[in-house]
Amino acid sequence: MQRAVRALLGSRWPLLGMAGALAAVVVAIIVVATGGSLAVAALTLLAGLTLVGLVVVGASAREAEQRTRKTEKQLKALTSAVETVATSVQAVAERQADPTGGPLAAIIGAQRLDAAVRHDELVALHEELRADLHATLTERQLAELSALANLYAMLGADDEVPAFGGFAASPRTVLRLASLVRRLPSDALIVECGSGSSTVWLALACRRAGKGRVVALEHHERYAALTREALARHGLADVAEVREAPLEPVTVGGEKHDWYAAPQWTDLRGIDLLFVDGPPGSAGPRSRYPAFPLLATALDDGAVVALDDAQRQDEADIAADWLAEPVDSVRLADVDTVGRTRFFTASR
Ligand SMILES: C[S@@+](CC[C@H](N)C(=O)[O-])C[C@H]1O[C@@H](n2cnc3c(N)ncnc32)[C@H](O)[C@@H]1O
Known part of the structure; x- marks a missing residue:
């Protein structure tokens, strides 16, 4: 209303x-x-x-x-x-009833097929990579194993040698160093930065070759004692000496570093083989750089310089710097790389 x-x-x-x-x-x-x-x-x-x-x-x-x-x-x-x-x-009911699945099913089917093919491809690629990796590892391990067997056959250690692995240089590196000893002059001086099992093997090589002596610089009291003990066990105390050298600040090429205390190495002259395997990275960046600038004048013409852990960025940079500039007219030239160690020769 x-x-x-x-x-x-x-x-x-x-x-x-x-x-x-x-x-x-x-x-x-x-x-x-x-x-x-x-x-x-x-x-x-x-x-x-x-x-x-x-x-x-x-x-x-x-x-x-x-x-x-x-x-x-x-x-x-x-x-x-x-x-x-x-x-x-x-x-929708008609499409569901269609035995071919209709256009929608065709799209879904094509996607599923696509995914299945992609999956098979990825599985195949994964298998291939795994096989490659396996082969690479086996090859590397085989190389180290054969170097180890070669080393024992060559030098016949008759007592326990500090173990390989961890901080120690690899068997391939030590084998190359040991075989170099045989080619050195009779009064050869071998200097090592960083002691350990390599010191014992180098001393064994000197004794077997009947020539040369080893001086290892070691900043760590405990490792110095361990290496000395191993040398003594093998009766090698007269062939190799471990000098305890605390790390001290030094400026080289405008860079500040901590390196082995000078009094422990300034007397060294006529080095024929220099193995740079210390100080460890924990001492600071490019911790091994000072070795060549500080010891260049102590190297004999034709001396061999070996830098371990060359695969690391720091060591790659150090090698590039060493090669770039002569130090007191001593120039380094690249020789080759064995495992993780890069070898150079020094000339005047
Ligand atoms: C790369 S290691 C030197 C190894 C040595 N040249 C060798 O091949 O056996 C460098 C320094 O690490 C320290 N070091 C040695 N053995 C070690 C270990 N098992 N654990 C921790 N540091 C170690 C020592 O002070 C040594 O000078």
């Missing part, structure tokens, strides 16, 4: 109704005033009221019609949406 009244007020029908009702009242008054029949006046008033009633009913009917049309429109939209969903559901 409220809506009907609102609709009624929002149209021109109320004006017409009111105008009709007003006209009926005016007519009724004129009829009564002119002494006309009361019945006619009453009928006129009734007709006016009927007109107002008809206007209200008409407006309600119009509002109801508008609502019906709106509902019909909504129903139509809903029906269309339901039909769309039904069509999609039917399409």
